[in-house]
Amino acid sequence: MQSFSAFSVQSLFFALISLRLAEISFCHEGFCSAPSILNAQPLYWKVTQPTLSPSHLQDLPGFTRSVYKRDHALITPESHVFSPLPDWTNTLGAYLITPSMGSHFVMYLAKVQENSKSGPPPSDVERFLFVLGGKVTLTDTSGLKHKLEVDSYAYLPPNAEHSVQSDASATLVIFERRYDYLENHTTEQIISSTNKQPLLETPGEVFELRKLLPTSLPYDFNIHIMDFQPGEFLNVKEVHYNQHGLLLLEGQGIYRLGDSWYPIQAGDTIWMAPFVPQWYAALGKTKSRYLLYKDVNRNPL
Ligand SMILES: *[C@@H]1O[C@H](CO)[C@@H](O)[C@H](O)[C@H]1NC(C)=O
Secondary structure, three states, X not given: OHHHHHHHHHHHHHHHHHHHHHHHHHXXXXXXHOHHHHHOOOOOHHHHOOOOOHHHHHHOOOOOOOEEOOOEEEEXXXXXXXXXXXXXXXXXXXXXXXXXXXXXXXXXXEEEEEEEEOOOOOOOEEEEEEEEEOOEEEEOOOOOEEEEOOOEEEEEOOOOOOEEEEOOOEEEEEEEEEOOOOOOOOOOOEEEEHHHOOOEOOOOOOOEEEEOOOOOOOOOEEEEEEEEOOXXXXXXXXXXXXXXXXXXXXXXXXXXXXXXXXXXXOOOEEEEOOOOOEEEEEEOOOXXXXXXXXXXXXOOO
């Protein structure tokens, strides 16, 4: 038995060596210069160079980082499903957060194409739009046209006639909510950009905060832009009555939602229901920036 197995190992060894030699001589005969062979990775390279790089994970059949739970959801780009947006022309939309999850708002991406035009929100619904890529032209209630480029945004009060048009492709993130009316108060149209908003105090925290809408009583939600340097994190492990829709605009890190800890990166969307424990730590080598919907100024009763 022993001599037999020694022989087997020896012959296997020689077999491998001769295979290797054959491979080398194969190359010496010039076949290696054929482009397909030149570009090919070594056999089994994925085993010897395992990687968790997101691009590899996204290629893995059936794999997604997206999750959908009772009190939170993570929607990552490989899960986006675009279809024509109702009432818009030449525009594809992907609804990422809707009331069917328990939210009182919708959050969606709109990919406008050449000669596109927006449709109006339903009546009594306010709209916030933020340009993620390209540029669009907003025509407001008074007929004035505004060019909106990346990082600019607009708030349209409920029932304010307006349209968004584009002659090239552009991407927007849009929030809409049925306005929670307060007697004797109305909201105003707002058009601005992130870099025009002042940095605000964040007592007890290290991140940089900008608010894109006024904090005054008429507004029933706000949009925060929050910046974290790598290694910075939220000090408060927040649990609160407000709900959130979040889009990570830049960077990467770990988001805690309830008892789950999610690696996230730019392009990811998060739905946070009221009272889900939430916490973020920025990682990587570049700043994290996220855009965050938060309902404010209304009695939760
Ligand atoms: C709204 O304005 C009217 C007229 O000024 C006033 O009589 C009423 O008390 C106001 N309502 C509230 C809730 O402040």
